[in-house]
Amino acid sequence: MANFNGQTAVITGGAQGIGLATAKRFTEDGCEVMIWDMDEKLGLEAAKKLNCHFLKMDQTDNNLVKETTEKTIKIMKKIDILVCSAGIAGPTFPTWDYPVEEWSKVFNVNVNGVFYCNKHVVKSMRENGYGRIINIASIAGKEGNPNASAYSASKAAVIALTKSLGKETADQDIAVNCITPATAKTRILDQVSQEFIDYMISKIPRNRFVKVEEIAALIAFLASKENSFTTAGVFDISGGRATY
Numbered sequence: 001m002a003n004f005n006g007q008t009a010v011i012t013g014g015a016q017g018i019g020l021a022t023a024k025r026f027t028e029d030g031c032e033v034m035i036w037d038m039d040e041k042l043g044l045e046a047a048k049k050l051n052c053h054f055l056k057m058d059q060t061d062n063n064l065v066k067e068t069t070e071k072t073i074k075i076m077k078k079i080d081i082l083v084c085s086a087g088i089a090g091p092t093f094p095t096w097d098y099p100v101e102e103w104s105k106v107f108n109v110n111v112n113g114v115f116y117c118n119k120h121v122v123k124s125m126r127e128n129g130y131g132r133i134i135n136i137a138s139i140a141g142k143e144g145n146p147n148a149s150a151y152s153a154s155k156a157a158v159i160a161l162t163k164s165l166g167k168e169t170a171d172q173d174i175a176v177n178c179i180t181p182a183t184a185k186t187r188i189l190d191q192v193s194q195e196f197i198d199y200m201i202s203k204i205p206r207n208r209f210v211k212v213e214e215i216a217a218l219i220a221f222l223a224s225k226e227n228s229f230t231t232a233g234v235f236d237i238s239g240g241r242a243t244y
């Protein structure tokens with residue numbers, strides 16, 4: 001188990017799903033956790049249950065992300081770890097029918113939002129000479145899921161952003177990595193059809209959903225001090241689906 005005593009973490013999308021499981025794992029391992037999420041009700045509930053901080057924010061608003069970063073540093077004094085879990089799936093359509101406004105929405109949240117969070121938080125990490133960033137991409141970003149071109153392309157962008165930022169910060173003890181999970185049973189799946197979920201499960205050699213606790217365990221290693229060499233990396237947690 002990673003020991004996070006004396007460390008602080010921001011977890012976006014921590015109100016539920018993979019972000020919540022990560023917040024739980026981190027608090028159990030002694031970390032002071034701050035959840036950022038646009039869902040105030042679930043965010044406050046999670047913070048109460050885990051005895052951690054919560055700030056409401058919408059990551060598509062660059063100024064708000066900057067302000068929330070500043071507020072967070074006032075509350076926790078520093079940010080050692082950033083986990084970017086907030087994201088959306090968007091609807092499922094073949095590319096030729098994909099509504100342009102839905103495509104933009106997916107990119108606004110999954111790409112621009114992750115960029116804003118990385119951009120503002122990494123500045124303070126560079127001042128402190130220490131940091132761990134874990135962006136949650138998806139197996140979709142490597143394989144490309146049919147009828148999910150916006151989501152797949154947005155997650156490929158998160159992979160590339162991670163690789164660029166990891167190289168830019170490699171001169172310090174800062175590690176920027178991303179993970180590419182297969183399908184986990186969370187509320188994000190409400191956004192897609194059952195047929196699409198069945199397709200994704202059929203592609204996983206382990207033939208089941210990945211558990212959010214299994215994802216949190218991988219994130220805990222990547223966020224630890226022990227992960228001192230690997231950066232700009234892409235970590236598979238796809239139950240055997242990934243071919244590279």
Ligand SMILES: NC(=O)c1ccc[n+]([C@@H]2O[C@H](COP(=O)([O-])OP(=O)(O)OC[C@H]3O[C@@H](n4cnc5c(N)ncnc54)[C@H](O)[C@@H]3O)[C@@H](O)[C@H]2O)c1
Pocket residue numbers: 012013014015016017018019036037038039057058059060084085086087088089109113136137138139180181182183184185186187188189
């Ligand atoms: N569940 C899966 O099958 C799966 C697989 C691979 C990757 N992922 C990725 O993992 C991440 C977490 O997914 P999840 O399954 O936990 O989803 P989820 O829907 O359970 O949780 C996502 C959280 O992000 C928050 N959020 C959404 N848009 C936001 C915004 N603009 N600003 C702030 N908060 C916002 C939501 O309020 C929610 O609490 C996402 O990036 C998703 O793409 C999920």
